[in-house]
Amino acid sequence: MRRLLPHPYMSASLFLMWMLMNESVSPGPALLGLAFALLGGWALAMLQPLPLRIRRWGTALRLAGVVAVDIARSNLGVALVILHPRADRRQGFIRIPLALRNDTALATLACILTATPGTAWVEFDRESGVLLLHVLDLIDEESWVRIVKGRYEQPLMEIFQ
Amino acid sequence: MSHAADLPLWAAIPVALLLLAGAGLTLTGSIGLVRLKTFYERLHAPTLGTSYGAAFILLGSMVFFSVLQSRLTVHELLIGILLIITMPVTLMLLGGAALHRDRLEGNDPAVPPEDKAAEPQADHET
Numbered sequence: 689m690r691r692l693l694p695h696p697y698m699s700a701s702l703f704l705m706w707m708l709m710n711e712s713v714s715p716g717p718a719l720l721g722l723a724f725a726l727l728g729g730w731a732l733a734m735l736q737p738l739p740l741r742i743r744r745w746g747t748a749l750r751l752a753g754v755v756a757v758d759i760a761r762s763n764l765g766v767a768l769v770i771l772h773p774r775a776d777r778r779q780g781f782i783r784i785p786l787a788l789r790n791d792t793a794l795a796t797l798a799c800i801l802t803a804t805p806g807t808a809w810v811e812f813d814r815e816s817g818v819l820l821l822h823v824l825d826l827i828d829e830e831s832w833v834r835i836v837k838g839r840y841e842q843p844l845m846e847i848f849q
Numbered sequence: 850m851s852h853a854a855d856l857p858l859w860a861a862i863p864v865a866l867l868l869l870a871g872a873g874l875t876l877t878g879s880i881g882l883v884r885l886k887t888f889y890e891r892l893h894a895p896t897l898g899t900s901y902g903a904a905f906i907l908l909g910s911m912v913f914f915s916v917l918q919s920r921l922t923v924h925e926l927l928i929g930i931l932l933i934i935t936m937p938v939t940l941m942l943l944g945g946a947a948l949h950r951d952r953l954e955g956n957d958p959a960v961p962p963e964d965k966a967a968e969p970q971a972d973h974e975t
Contacts, residue, residue: 708924763874763901766893770881779890781961802937805878805896808889809937810944820961822944824893 692726694733697740699725740792744847751843758839759804766805769825780826781810784819784833788841793848800840853913860916864909871905878902887959888947892940899936904929 693699706721707713742748769777788794794812801809801821811820823832856864874897881894907925914922951960 705927705930708927711922711924759900763897766881766897767874767877770877770884770894773884779887780959781889783961798937798941799933802940803896803900803933805893805900808892808944809941810889810948820948822889822892824890 693729695729695740697742698732699729702728737791740848742847743849747843747846751840751847754839754843755800755804762804762806766824769806777824778826779822779824780829782821782823782826782829782832784821784836786812786817786819786837786841788844789817790845790848793844796848797836797840797844801836856913856917860912864913867905867909867912871902871907871909874898874902874905887957889944892944896936896940899932903932 703721703725706724707717710717710721786794786797788797798809798812801807806824808822808824809819810822812818813820819836821832821836826832878894878897881897882891885891885894907929911922911925948960951957952962
């Protein structure tokens with residue numbers, strides 16, 4: 689079973705994506721989708737990624753909800769900054785020391801921070817674990833560090849490590 | 850074939866609102882690309898279009914085709930998933946390239962040096 693399906697999540701999502709794209713459950717597309725799902729899993733196995741284990745699905749779902757709300761809020765914030773520029777707006781870089789080391793967790797954090805308007809992931813130092821973040825509307829550095837570490841890093845650690 | 854005119858009013862209104870909201874956000878992001886002064890600020894502008902801008906338009910499309918064809922149409926979700934996965938790669942590469950160049954040329958005093966000090970810092974007034 690491990691040989692046939694080295695990455696069950698990956699294969700399952702590939703199959704699901706294929707079926708969504710075809711919008712049908714007839715045997716033809718299903719068979720093709722199955723073939724692609726298996727091939728995708730084997731291709732990923734050749735890249736030898738670290739094994740992915742999601743420990744807490746509940747925390748993952750809660751994090752997704754928090755992120756959706758945060759992105760909506762920062763959409764409004766950035767739209768306001770663009771349409772009504774304030775003279776006292778400050779932009780800048782902040783450094784955030786991360787304890788997160790898991791590749792998948794870091795990739796997820798990168799997706800969250802980049803998808804959020806107002807924060808841009810600029811650089812991550814693997815050795816020291818320091819993330820360089822650019823913030824469009826920087827009011828208080830300390831609170832940004834707290835937000836990233838408390839709201840995102842903590843749940844990601846629970847989910848992946 | 851199905852046409853937009855066949856859409857009942859109760860569905861047409863939310864679809865129109867969703868499309869307007871999505872297009873408005875995306876337009877705002879594009880205006881930001883013109884208005885914002887520095888490269889790092891401009892990195893933030895297009896994310897309006899790729900986050901809720903795209904989400905509203907895709908949601909509108911989902912409602913539109915689901916109602917018109919009387920069956921659930923959700924393959925727009927794929928566009929959203931692929932956007933979320935691929936967009937960070939582009940923006941991180943752009944940001945990293947800009948940072949590398951600015952450090953080499955030293956032409957922007959706001960760009961933090963490559964020190965390993967883990968203390969938060971911010972500067973550059975706009």
